Amino acid sequence: MKKTFKLLLAVLVFLVGTGGLFLWHLSIVEKQTKIVFLNIGQGDAILISQGEKQVLIDGGRSGKELLGRLGRQIPFWDRDIESVIATHPDADHIGGLPALLRSYRVHEILTTGAESETETSRLFQEAVVQEIGREPTRIFRGASIAFPHGGTLLVEYPLQPEEGVASPDQDTNEKSIVARFTYGETSFLLTGDLPREETFLAEGDPVTVLKVAHHGSKYSTSALFLEQIRPKEAVISVGKNSYGHPDAGVLERLRSIGARIHRTDEEGDVRYDCLLHLKKCVYVR
Numbered sequence: 085m086k087k088t089f090k091l092l093l094a095v096l097v098f099l100v101g102t103g104g105l106f107l108w109h110l111s112i113v114e115k116q117t118k119i120v121f122l123n124i125g126q127g128d129a130i131l132i133s134q135g136e137k138q139v140l141i142d143g144g145r146s147g148k149e150l151l152g153r154l155g156r157q158i159p160f161w162d163r164d165i166e167s168v169i170a171t172h173p174d175a176d177h178i179g180g181l182p183a184l185l186r187s188y189r190v191h192e193i194l195t196t197g198a199e200s201e202t203e204t205s206r207l208f209q210e211a212v213v214q215e216i217g218r219e220p221t222r223i224f225r226g227a228s229i230a231f232p233h234g235g236t237l238l239v240e241y242p243l244q245p246e247e248g249v250a251s252p253d254q255d256t257n258e259k260s261i262v263a264r265f266t267y268g269e270t271s272f273l274l275t276g277d278l279p280r281e282e283t284f285l286a287e288g289d290p291v292t293v294l295k296v297a298h299h300g301s302k303y304s305t306s307a308l309f310l311e312q313i314r315p316k317e318a319v320i321s322v323g324k325n326s327y328g329h330p331d332a333g334v335l336e337r338l339r340s341i342g343a344r345i346h347r348t349d350e351e352g353d354v355r356y357d358c359l360l361h362l363k364k365c366v367y368v369r
Contacts, residue, residue: 115233115360116133116135116357117132117133117134117231117233117357117365118131118133118134118157118355118356118358118368119131119132119133119265119355119356119365120133120353120355121295121319121346121353121354121355122144122150122153122157122321122348122353123323123348123351123352123353123354124143124144124145124149124180124321124348125144125145126299126324126325126329127144127176127299127321127323128176128276128295128321129150129153129180129321130142130274130295131157131158132235132237132265133157133158134232134234134235135233136164137231138158138162138164138165138166138167139166139168139169140154140167140168140184141168141171141263141274142171142177142178142276143168143177143178143179143181143184144176144179145175145176145179146179147180148180150180150181150184151180151184163187163188163189164188164189164190165189165190165191166191167190167191167192167194168185168190168192168193169261170193170194170195170220171260171261171276172256172259172260172261172277173198173199173202173204173205173208174200174204174257175202175204177276177277178205178208179208181208182210185212185215186211186215190215192220192221193212193216193220193221194221194227195220195221195222195223195261196222196242198259200256223239223245224241224242224243224245225240225242225243225244226238226239227239234267234360235265235266235358236265236266237263237265238263239262239263240262240263241260241261241262241278242259242261242284255279256277257276257277258279260275260277260297261276262275262276262278262284267363267364268362268363268365269364270292270356270358270364270365271290271291271293272292272293272294273293273294273295273313273315274295275294275295275296275297275298275304276298277298277301277304279298279301279304280304280306281297281304281305282306282308282309285309290313290314291314291315292316292365293317293318293365294313294315294318294319294343295318295319295321296319296321296330296334296338298329299321299327299330300320300322300329300331300334300335301327301329301330301331301334302334304334305334305337305338306337310338310341314341315341316343317343317345318338318343318345319347319348320346320348321348322348322349323348323349324349330347344367346367351369353369355368355369
């Protein structure tokens, strides 16, 4: 009888202990924050994740590639993405989003309101209406997304919502959303495809990590802009292309200010983990 009682007591202690450990682990996971620049080829897709809160900025060109990469970063049981931001209506930024909308429960789509006459833009708009049931929400400077355990995504550009539909021959890059994600001491400037950043961005506050605009195009990331923001690290989201991305001049300018360069075509997914106890984000791979 005593042996049985001792055995039951041991089992109870074990269950209570492991249960407490499990709850402690859940509380840690819930607060974990990461920002991942997904390797989706020649395009952009950035995931900001904290526990079960997910924000995706752009979706690359291929739905298959996007879903494959997200599957490595989001647990299989989590089928919700709270916010999707489409920085501008270029195919290499929104082409993968219709597949995402059919595979995940996306709570809201955020855009500047800019549209394009391209087939990719039309398919994206149709998917939004079919899967979300309403038009995208327009955002501009001052809009923000707060994360419950620290971290804020703040839109810095454009200054006002966009109107009208761009024709296929118009440059939609100048309408790109630019946002800054700040977590403790670390800040990320996410520039979409914006050219001549110093012309459009009113403030050039220093940043820790720069997402290099337009995959390293020669029309972005000027010496003046880099002198203003002084990034310690730079991430270039790029794949095989015929445009000469990233431009050799851009790479040289980044090196000249001492920025550590990460490229998705060389490293795969580029990930930063944000550490609550240190109040900063660190490069993982």
